[in-house]
Amino acid sequence: MKVENYQALKVLAMLLSGAMLSVASFVVTAADELVVYSARKEHLIKPLFDAYSEKTGVDIRYITDKAAPLLERLHAEGENSPADMLITVDAGNLWQAAEKGVLAPVKSDALEKNIPAYLRDADGHWFGLSVRARTIVYAPDRVKSGELTTYEGLADPKWQGRLCLRTSKKVYNQSLIAMMIAQHGEAKTEEIVRGWVANLATAPFSNDTRTMEAIAAGQCDVGIVNTYYYGRLMKKSPDTRLALFWPNQSDRGVHVNISGAGVTRYARHRDEAIKLIEWLSGSEAQGMFAGLNLEYPANPDVAPDAAVLAWGDFRQDRLNVSKAGELQADSVMLMDRAGYK
Numbered sequence: 001m002k003v004e005n006y007q008a009l010k011v012l013a014m015l016l017s018g019a020m021l022s023v024a025s026f027v028v029t030a031a032d033e034l035v036v037y038s039a040r041k042e043h044l045i046k047p048l049f050d051a052y053s054e055k056t057g058v059d060i061r062y063i064t065d066k067a068a069p070l071l072e073r074l075h076a077e078g079e080n081s082p083a084d085m086l087i088t089v090d091a092g093n094l095w096q097a098a099e100k101g102v103l104a105p106v107k108s109d110a111l112e113k114n115i116p117a118y119l120r121d122a123d124g125h126w127f128g129l130s131v132r133a134r135t136i137v138y139a140p141d142r143v144k145s146g147e148l149t150t151y152e153g154l155a156d157p158k159w160q161g162r163l164c165l166r167t168s169k170k171v172y173n174q175s176l177i178a179m180m181i182a183q184h185g186e187a188k189t190e191e192i193v194r195g196w197v198a199n200l201a202t203a204p205f206s207n208d209t210r211t212m213e214a215i216a217a218g219q220c221d222v223g224i225v226n227t228y229y230y231g232r233l234m235k236k237s238p239d240t241r242l243a244l245f246w247p248n249q250s251d252r253g254v255h256v257n258i259s260g261a262g263v264t265r266y267a268r269h270r271d272e273a274i275k276l277i278e279w280l281s282g283s284e285a286q287g288m289f290a291g292l293n294l295e296y297p298a299n300p301d302v303a304p305d306a307a308v309l310a311w312g313d314f315r316q317d318r319l320n321v322s323k324a325g326e327l328q329a330d331s332v333m334l335m336d337r338a339g340y341k
């Protein structure tokens with residue numbers, strides 16, 4: 001059931017309850033339900049919620065929206081929020097949610113076992129549930145994979161007029177640059193980003209798909225995208241002349257990020273919310289959770305979808321993704337200084 005129906009339910013509760021029963025306690029009495037705020041789109045979560053409800057009898061209500069308005073809403077609702085759990089994409093956003101105080105720490109042996117430490121908050125405010133690799137994509141007609149090396153290498157003048165990027169306003173790029181700051185420090189990272197900007201074939205694009213379409217159309221030769229967008233494009237247009245490259249394989253590895261979840265600070269069904277996240281991290285749900293969006297399971301014991309597996313194996317950067325949040329503000333300022341729009 002969608003949360004929009006909640007207001008009607010609340011009114012009904014108030015009419016029924018009188019002085020004895022508050023709205024909150026009315027909600028609390030129904031232990032077999034959960035309320036989720038999700039920045040992950042409905043078609044990516046509903047099949048999992050349906051499977052969980054069928055298995056456990058727990059009714060999951062949810063709303064979906066972009067990360068920022070959901071966070072605002074959780075913050076504004078405070079202890080009156082009906083939300084038990086937040087699902088969002090990008091460690092930068094999860095870190096912000098924890099920073100704003102809308103998430104409560106969770107200690108769970110199952111989550112610590114299922115999710116590697118670099119994909120979750122050290123204090124248990126959030127846990128990665130899928131991994132997205134942000135990697136290099138290129139036109140195999142005009143670029144040999146042997147010419148590619150690292151993200152840093154895209155700053156080389158040999159790529160002048162050949163690079164396409166998505167806007168720096170997107171959190172995915174803010175996180176990518178934040179992780180580079182963690183690796184190299186600000187001065188060197190700024191130098192690299194200035195090199196990228198000098199190599200741009202055209203102004204940054206609004207999304208990853210447009211970036212890839214520009215490469216396929218010959219406007220540029222190389223770019224940086226999340227692999228699930230590549231997967232989607234290749235499913236839709238299998239003849240598109242594009243290929244993926246895994247950079248930094250002899251040093252820190254490919255930049256990865258997560259979609260993930262946390263239990264809200266004022267959750268009325270805290271134990272149930274923890275159980276749902278635990279289930280989502282387990283072998284039964286991980287394949288579907290990652291596969292629906294052509295991502296990688298966060299649980300290393302679960303194999304990716306066959307289409308994703310076909311892109312080949314690669315080394316991931318194992319620095320804790322929380323750095324993407326910690327260094328986000330520095331990253332945004334650095335990209336601004338470097339002229340990355």
Ligand code: FE
Nearest residue numbers: 089172226229
């Ligand atoms: Fe995305």
